[in-house]
Amino acid sequence: MTETVGLTGRALVDALERIEPDSAEAHSLDVNEVAGAIDPVKLGKDDVRRLLAALGRLAESAPAFDLRKVDPARFANLVARASRAQLESVVAERPLRDRVLREIFDRMGAHIRQDRAKTLHAVVHWRLSGGDGDGGYDRYQTVISHGACTVSRDMREKPRVTITIAPVDFFRLITHQATPAVLFVTGKIKVKGDLAFAAGLIGFFDLPRTHEPS
Secondary structure: OOOOOOOOHHHHHHHHHHOOOOOHHHHHOOHHHHHHOOOHHHOOOOHHHHHHHHHHHHHOOOHHHOHHHOOHHHHHHHHHOOOHHHHHHHHOOHHHHHHHHHHHHHHHHHHEOHHHHOOOEEEEEEEEEOOOOHHHEEEEEEEEEOOEEEEEOOOOOOOOEEEEEOHHHHHHHHOOOOOHHHHHHOOOEEEEEOHHHHHOHHHHEOOOOOOOOO
């Protein structure tokens, strides 16, 4: 047992920041247990950023701390229960913004609903505002084709729809905290192309839903 085991909330975040990446303690921890012990609702504005930064630092020497190791339900819960202010703090730090966005897009292929998408071929271009790419956007291309979804940063194919959205609203969308319709009527999402397809896009994915921590 280590001194970190059994800690929760801010005490756990504080402990993670103190752990050396190459220490025995770092290698004895389970990133899923860490994620499960954190409820963003009980943390301060900057604590989710601190948590993700600490996990990223540890992952450099201990790959078991990579966000890819966090199971989908716990990852979705961590994002969904974070406040807007907490998420804004995360995306304000460039490496964390890139890491979380990459993690979400990389998981899309695993969540595609093959039964609904088996006859579909559609290209979606995503433009995430506040980025450092062309026009001030981070850009991702998702291609849904015959039951599979692939993701690329190369916008090479003609899109059926182009979606422009802020990262925090994107997080809310993919964790069921907001619907495309609500984001559209409040001006938080802009759609160019097939509006009907865009409105039902999330339905092609079986996305984990948030739950109250035990």
